[in-house]
Amino acid sequence: KNLFLFLQLLQAGSTYLFLGPADGLHSHSILLDEERGRLLLGAKDHIYLLDPENLAKAPRKIHWPALRDREETCKLAGKRANLECANFVRVLHNYNRTHVYACGTGAFHPTCAFIEITGDKEDGVFQLLPNTVESGRLKCPFDPLQPFASVLSDQYLYVGTSSDFLGKDATFTRSLGPLPDQHYIRTDISEDHWINEARFISAHSIADTYNPDDDKIYFFFREASWEGNDKSILSRVARVCKNDVGGLRSLTSKWTTFLKARLVCSIPGPDGVDTHFDELQDIFLLHTRDDKNPIVYAVFSTSSSIFRGSAVCVYSMADIRAVFNGPYSHKEGPDHRWVEYEGRIPYPRPGMCPSKTYDPRIKTTKDFPDEVISFIRLHPLMHRSVYPLTGRPVFTRVRVDYSLTNIVVDRVLADDGQYEVMFLGTDAGSVLKVVSITQENWSTEEVILEELQVFQVRLTASSPILTLELSSKKQQLYVGSREGLAQVSLSRCHLYGQACAECCLARDPYCAWDGHSCSRYVPASKRRSRRQDIKNGDPAIQCWDYDDNIRLLEEKVLFGVQNNSTFLECIPKSQQAKIRWYKQNLGSEHREEVSVPSHPYFYTIKPSTHV
Ligand SMILES: *[C@@H]1O[C@H](CO)[C@@H](O)[C@H](O)[C@H]1NC(C)=O
Ligand SMILES: *[C@@H]1O[C@H](CO)[C@@H](O)[C@H](O)[C@H]1NC(C)=O
Ligand SMILES: *[C@@H]1O[C@H](CO)[C@@H](O)[C@H](O)[C@H]1NC(C)=O
Ligand SMILES: *[C@@H]1O[C@H](CO)[C@@H](O)[C@H](O)[C@H]1NC(C)=O
Numbered sequence: 001k002n003l004f005l006f007l008q009l010l011q012a013g014s015t016y017l018f019l020g021p022a023d024g025l026h027s028h029s030i031l032l033d034e035e036r037g038r039l040l041l042g043a044k045d046h047i048y049l050l051d052p053e054n055l056a057k058a059p060r061k062i063h064w065p066a067l068r069d070r071e072e073t074c075k076l077a078g079k080r081a082n083l084e085c086a087n088f089v090r091v092l093h094n095y096n097r098t099h100v101y102a103c104g105t106g107a108f109h110p111t112c113a114f115i116e117i118t119g120d121k122e123d124g125v126f127q128l129l130p131n132t133v134e135s136g137r138l139k140c141p142f143d144p145l146q147p148f149a150s151v152l153s154d155q156y157l158y159v160g161t162s163s164d165f166l167g168k169d170a171t172f173t174r175s176l177g178p179l180p181d182q183h184y185i186r187t188d189i190s191e192d193h194w195i196n197e198a199r200f201i202s203a204h205s206i207a208d209t210y211n212p213d214d215d216k217i218y219f220f221f222r223e224a225s226w227e228g229n230d231k232s233i234l235s236r237v238a239r240v241c242k243n244d245v246g247g248l249r250s251l252t253s254k255w256t257t258f259l260k261a262r263l264v265c266s267i268p269g270p271d272g273v274d275t276h277f278d279e280l281q282d283i284f285l286l287h288t289r290d291d292k293n294p295i296v297y298a299v300f301s302t303s304s305s306i307f308r309g310s311a312v313c314v315y316s317m318a319d320i321r322a323v324f325n326g327p328y329s330h331k332e333g334p335d336h337r338w339v340e341y342e343g344r345i346p347y348p349r350p351g352m353c354p355s356k357t358y359d360p361r362i363k364t365t366k367d368f369p370d371e372v373i374s375f376i377r378l379h380p381l382m383h384r385s386v387y388p389l390t391g392r393p394v395f396t397r398v399r400v401d402y403s404l405t406n407i408v409v410d411r412v413l414a415d416d417g418q419y420e421v422m423f424l425g426t427d428a429g430s431v432l433k434v435v436s437i438t439q440e441n442w443s444t445e446e447v448i449l450e451e452l453q454v455f456q457v458r459l460t461a462s463s464p465i466l467t468l469e470l471s472s473k474k475q476q477l478y479v480g481s482r483e484g485l486a487q488v489s490l491s492r493c494h495l496y497g498q499a500c501a502e503c504c505l506a507r508d509p510y511c512a513w514d515g516h517s518c519s520r521y522v523p524a525s526k527r528r529s530r531r532q533d534i535k536n537g538d539p540a541i542q543c544w545d546y547d548d549n550i551r552l553l554e555e556k557v558l559f560g561v562q563n564n565s566t567f568l569e570c571i572p573k574s575q576q577a578k579i580r581w582y583k584q585n586l587g588s589e590h591r592e593e594v595s596v597p598s599h600p601y602f603y604t605i606k607p608s609t610h611v
Contacts, residue, residue, distance in 0.1 A: 030485075244365050278300065
């Protein structure tokens with residue numbers, strides 16, 4: 001099935017593939033620059049400069065291997081040569097107009113450098129500047145597969161990662177900056193309730209008000225927590241002020257504005273106990289007209305060993321801010337539980353950014369009273385949790401043999417409204433294209449529009465999606481794995497079929513029936529003959545030639561041999577199609593419906609069956 005779908009993608013002309021060297025590309029980071037029309041790919045021992053229009057075009061590349069002795073040390077430490085003891089490029093950020101900042105794992109010895117890119121794509125400058133090579137500790141993970149978060153803002157680099165070979169001590173730091181050795185700062189490690197065994201997921205620079213002094217870095221991670229009675233994994237949203245320069249007498253060179261809160265994503269269980277999706281896997285910010293209020297999409301998985309599942313929850317910045325403006329959490333001592341803090345809160349309110357506009361005496365975090373510093377040291381956790389906008393996930397996948405790992409979201413204008421289409425990467429090498437439709441009565445319906453098997457090594461082994469990037473402008477999705485980087489268009493309308501009804505039933509906001517074929521829906525060229533119904537997918541209203549019994553019933557006859565195992569397949573054109581299997585012996589008039597519970601696309605005739 002998977003191989004078939006991939007071939008179908010290729011035949012549909014909607015995929016370009018960049019494979020790189022034979023021992024794997026290891027597509028770890030993507031820097032898509034739509035303005036300059038370039039795509040930088042951070043991979044194993046290389047940085048590639050690709051044409052986002054066509055990945056198949058020969059790329060330019062920078063060879064950046066790990067140092068030979070680092071590779072040897074890495075192998076001696078028992079790490080795997082091809083998968084760990086190389087330079088996996090994981091950090092790529094635009095620094096200024098001409099330079100990109102890049103970091104790689106350097107065979108468990110992280111290293112960073114500036115890349116200069118100027119002039120033409122074909123013959124301009126594209127080089128690593130050897131005199132800028134520096135240690136990448138606290139800027140890049142040691143381990144190529146460990147999650148981490150980084151964002152570059154105003155030439156400062158903010159990174160959440162582990163700071164050692166063993167990957168234990170995780171911190172959130174700020175480094176780099178327009179001037180050397182300016183305001184290097186990190187989370188406090190003396191208190192384990194600041195950040196504990198964290199796995200950072202993503203970081204973003206978001207303005208909170210119209211006052212630039214209030215600008216913050218919001219970051220997302222999961223960590224071990226003892227909030228319940230046992231140690232468990234919980235997901236967090238946290239923030240720091242961009243103008244934090246640390247404390248004066250204590251918390252020097254440490255964040256003095258760090259606050260964190262729990263992110264909850266759960267569904268009510270049958271027995272009244274909620275099922276929690278507690279392990280954050282990825283975050284996508286969908287921008288709105290208001291820069292201060294992007295919509296936060298989050299992918300979670302369960303940490304339960306008995307029950308495998310993933311979910312997508314959506315949060316608003318307003319709800320996140322309300323939690324940070326609410327009560328703090330308090331823990332009296334090591335043997336006590338976290339409870340709501342009900343004592344006096346010092347001034348200025350801990351977690352607020354210093355600003356002359358608010359109080360001329362407090363220009364920087366070094367002006368904070370000692371009381372504020374000691375309060376934040378002990379109360380970094382907010383008492384309330386952040387709940388999703390709709391109260392529950394917008395999409396869940398449970399009891400399937402894969403987990404969701406990545407998300408990007410596109411806003412699509414259709415005939416009957418605006419839809420947010422989610423592209424979800426899985427650890428099985430596939431991408432699900434999903435839309436969550438809200439009906440008039442506020443019930444939501446999850447519709448899987450397409451299931452694209454992008455990477456398939458052998459029929460049995462699939463390769464997890466490592467990177468996912470979307471270009472709404474170019475209508476392209478970039479999907480990276482260990483094997484390669486694929487460019488897939490956001491829609492393949494013609495695959496839904498040759499009839500209006502088939503197009504309509506697919507409910508894909510990108511596609512509409514134009515009177516002749518199922519094609520890309522362009523809102524600007526609105527024509528009468530365009531037929532689309534995302535909300536209900538009802539062809540009876542949309543298609544004049546629709547007949548429930550005749551038009552849609554497509555019959556395919558497949559033959560099997562008696563006493564022989566035969567593999568029959570029937571791949572539907574759309575995820576919304578229904579498939580029924582009937583069995584009929586040769587020469588007999590009678591046919592009998594058979595149920596195919598596990599995989600509706602296949603039917604295997606067992607040797608003992610007579611057909
Ligand atoms: C960009 O940054 C690099 C590295 O700090 C510097 O050498 C270069 O002059 C800067 N370029 C511009 C246009 O500011
Ligand atoms: C909402 O409407 C849909 C059909 O439009 C229906 O299937 C669903 O049961 C309704 N839900 C509630 C809670 O009324
Ligand atoms: C098929 O197998 C059945 C028993 O499994 C046997 O009775 C029958 O004779 C076989 N038919 C042929 C054509 O081999
Ligand atoms: C069973 O089917 C396979 C292919 O479908 C064929 O090669 C083989 O000869 C068949 N065996 C018998 C006993 O009919």
